[in-house]
Each structure stands twice: as structure tokens, then as C-alpha cells.
Amino acid sequence: MSPPLLQVNxxxxxxxxxxxxxxxxxxxxxxVDGVSFEIARGxxxxxxxxxGCGKSTVGRAILRLFDITSGxxxxxxxxxxxxxxxxxxxxxxxxxxxxxxxxxxxNPRMRVRDILAEPIRNFGLAKxxxxxxxxxxxxxxxxxxxxxxxxxxxxxxxxxxRQRIGIARALAAEPELIVCDEAVSAxxxxxxxxxxxxxxxxxxxxxxxxLFISHDxxxxxxxxxxxxxxxxxxxxxVAPRREIFAxxxxxxxxxxxxxxxxxxxxxxxxxxILKGDVPSPINPxxxxxxxxxxxxVFDRCRVEEPTLxxxxxxxxxxxHLEDGTAATAE
Ligand code: SF4
Numbered sequence: 427m428s429p430p431l432l433q434v435n436x437x438x439x440x441x442x443x444x445x446x447x448x449x450x451x452x453x454x455x456x457x458v459d460g461v462s463f464e465i466a467r468g469x470x471x472x473x474x475x476x477x478g479c480g481k482s483t484v485g486r487a488i489l490r491l492f493d494i495t496s497g498x499x500x501x502x503x504x505x506x507x508x509x510x511x512x513x514x515x516x517x518x519x520x521x522x523x524x525x526x527x528x529x530x531x532x533n534p535r536m537r538v539r540d541i542l543a544e545p546i547r548n549f550g551l552a553k554x555x556x557x558x559x560x561x562x563x564x565x566x567x568x569x570x571x572x573x574x575x576x577x578x579x580x581x582x583x584x585x586x587x588r589q590r591i592g593i594a595r596a597l598a599a600e601p602e603l604i605v606c607d608e609a610v611s612a613x614x615x616x617x618x619x620x621x622x623x624x625x626x627x628x629x630x631x632x633x634x635x636x637l638f639i640s641h642d643x644x645x646x647x648x649x650x651x652x653x654x655x656x657x658x659x660x661x662x663x664v665a666p667r668r669e670i671f672a673x674x675x676x677x678x679x680x681x682x683x684x685x686x687x688x689x690x691x692x693x694x695x696x697x698x699i700l701k702g703d704v705p706s707p708i709n710p711x712x713x714x715x716x717x718x719x720x721x722x723v724f725d726r727c728r729v730e731e732p733t734l735x736x737x738x739x740x741x742x743x744x745x746h747l748e749d750g751t752a753a754t755a756e
Contacts, residue, residue: 429503430464431635432488432521432603437461437497439483443708455707457483459659460497462734465603468629470636472646474682475656476704481639484656485605488637489523490514501603519549522596526608528588532580538566538591539576545598565594568631569624586617593624603635610645622649643686647671652740655679658715659707661734665741675743677720714746722747 438461440454458480465471473481487494490506499507506517522545525531532541542562545551552558566573569590580588589609596604606625610618626649628634640646646653646667653670655663655678663676674680681698688695700719705711711718717727726746737743 428467431467431469431502432465432637433498433500434464434484434488435462435498435500437484437487437499438495439480439487439492440495453708456659456710457707458487459710461656461659461661462497463654463661463664465635465637467602467635468633469652470629470638470650472638472640472650472653473656474640474643474646474653476682477641478704478707479656480659480707481656482607485523485607485637485639489521489605490518515549519545519599520601521603521605522599522601523605523607524589524592524596524609526611528585528592529580531592532588532595534580537577537579538571541580541591541595542566542576542598545595549599551598551600561598565598568597568628569594584617585613586621589613589617589621590624593621593628597628597632601634603637605637605639607639608641609638611640611642618645625649643682647686655682658704658710660715660744662716662744663742664734665738669738669741675737675741675748676745677722677747678716681721714744 437458439458440456443453443455444450445452461480461484463471473484475481486492488499494507497507498505501517501520504513504517506514509517539562542565543558546558546561552561562576563573566576571587571590571594575583580591583591610621613621622645625636629636638646638650650667652664652666654661655676657678663670663674663679670679671683674683681700684695684698686695698721702719705715705718713729714720714727714732717723720727730746732744732746734742734744735748737748
């Protein structure tokens with residue numbers, strides 16, 4: 427078996443909170459608190475969970491948009507969390523990003539031609555001016571935008587078209603992994619489907635791996651190979667798509683999935699309504715972080731933190747119920 431393209435080991439990112447007159451760091455936001463996973467070449471792993479669970483922070487840590495608190499991020503066998511600038515430059519080419527809002531991530535003053543040419547120039551990928559032009563026009567074909575649009579600026583496009591430009595810009599660097607951070611969340615339903623189809627086509631064509639960060643499980647169900655579910659800075663369940671959608675094991679995953687509409691007209695799942703709000707990541711609950719909202723909570727959950735344990739082929743769940751603990755739901 428070939429080694430994974432990306433390995434994330436016990437990743438932590440704690441943001442200091444400055445308080446008081448002297449802006450002392452007195453508390454931390456435990457945004458990501460011990461997250462581990464792998465992504466194979468050509469695989470899509472979806473990182474899902476409610477807003478504020480830390481999934482986007484994981485994506486940004488992989489992109490090294492900030493220094494991590496601890497842990498390791500390994501790309502193709504090489505650590506990138508503490509890589510020297512020279513190594514990091516090459517790593518940056520290999521891992522690209524598509525953000526949620528293409529409008530704010532594309533420079534409004536630049537023409538599409540220059541937006542696409544920038545990464546090609548930065549990473550020295552074109553052999554000549556002609557080669558640069560060939561690459562830029564090929565990118566437009568790849569994301570199915572007309573070549574004439576190369577001379578237009580981002581505000582002249584629709585939201586879906588702008589996201590295509592964002593994808594083309596990511597592809598310009600010839601990456602192996604693209605972090606899609608809520609990349610289709612701001613789009614209309616029909617446009618969402620088109621962009622997801624495009625990402626899948628590109629994945630097949632270029633053998634790309636995708637880290638698909640999303641709160642939209644209905645979209646995830648149609649395009650992912652595996653799913654990792656996050657809650658309050660931790661992964662609570664990881665499983666292949668089929669297993670997680672057919673037989674979710676963690677109580678939180680079950681609640682999330684119960685809100686996903688079924689494709690058959692009129693069909694409904696039994697909704698599981700969770701009580702209360704997600705606790706603050708500044709002061710996460712002791713024991714199982716989900717215990718304040720879990721419908722199956724029992725005494726042990728309040729004192730002992732569950733670890734991810736195998737619950738089937740390629741399925742991992744962090745819940746005390748997985749080790750056969752007898753419990754009476756309260
Ligand atoms: Fe619920 Fe306890 Fe399992 Fe946490 S460990 S998910 S509180 S049953």
C-alpha cells in the first residue's frame with residue numbers, strides 16, 4: 427500500500443485570548459485539540475461539523491496560514507508544519523485552496539488572465555511567454571469558462587463562474603491536494619451541483635486529493651470517499667461514505683445526519699434534536715465534549731474522554747458506548 431499523501435498527527439491549534447487593560451493572554455480557544463487523519467492520493471476526505479467545530483482551522487493549519495500549537499502535518503513523507511521557507515515554497519505549490527467566497531479571495535482589480543498567470547509565474551512553471559499563455563487558456567477550458575473571459579475582472583462574473591476562476595487558480599499551481607473550505611456553501615443549489623461535478627471531474631482527470639470542508643452533508647454524500655466528523659475541536663467519527671451515511675455510530679453523527687433530507691420525495695428521517703448550544707471552545711466540557719448535549723450520556727462520559735477506536739473496517743468512533751459499556755440513557 428502506498429503511503430498517504432497527507433498525514434495529520436495529533437494536530438492542536440489553541441488561539442490565545444487577550445484580556446484586560448494589559449492585554450494579557452489569560453485563556454485559550456481550543457479550536458483544534460488533537461486531530462489526526464490521513465488522505466490518500468486521489469481521495470476526497472470530507473471534514474464536517476457545525477460552525478465553530480474547528481474544521482476550517484484544520485484546513486488553514488494544513489495550508490500553514492499560521493503556526494500550529496503542536497502536532498505534525500506531513501505531506502508525502504515530509505513535515506510541513508515546521509518546514510524551512512525553501513521547502514515550504516514547494517509545499518505551497520502542492521497544496522492549494524479554494525475558499526468559500528470567491529469574490530473576496532479574487533483581486534477585483536486583476537483580470538482573470540493575470541489571476542491565473544500569477545501562480546504559474548510564482549512557481550516558475552511556464553517555460554516561456556507562449557507556454558504561459560497556453561497554460562492560462564487551457565485552465566479556462568478545464569473549468570469550462572470561455573477563453574474570451576480572460577480579459578474580464580471578477581465582478582463581471584456570477585458566483586458560480588467566480589468559483590470556477592478560484593478553482594482554475596488553484597489548478598494553475600499543479601497541486602496534488604486542494605483544500606476546499608466551504609467551497610460551494612455560498613452558491614445556489616443548482617450551481618453547487620455543477621461545481622461539485624466539476625471538482626469530481628478534475629479529481630479524476632488530475633488524480634487530485636481533496637480535503638472538502640463543509641457543513642452541508644447533503645453535498646458531501648454525493649462526492650466524498652470518506653467522512654471525518656468534528657465536534658468542538660475533535661474528530662468523533664471517521665468512516666467511508668457508505669458506512670457513515672447508512673449506519674452512523676456516534677450519537678453526534680446520527681443527529682447531524684438526521685437533518686439531511688432524503689432524495690425520495692416525501693421521505694423523511696426521524697430528526698434528532700440536540701438540546702442546548704455547542705459549548706464554548708474556551709472552556710470545553712470535561713470528559714466527552716459532547717456529553718452536555720448527548721441523548722445517551724451516562725456517568726462515565728462526564729469524567730473520561732473517549733478516544734477514537736475501531737468500530738468496523740475503516741470506521742473509527744470516539745464514544746464510550748463503542749467498548750460495550752452498559753449505560754442507561756438519562
Ligand atoms: Fe454520548 Fe457518552 Fe458517547 Fe459521549 S461518550 S457520545 S456522551 S454516550
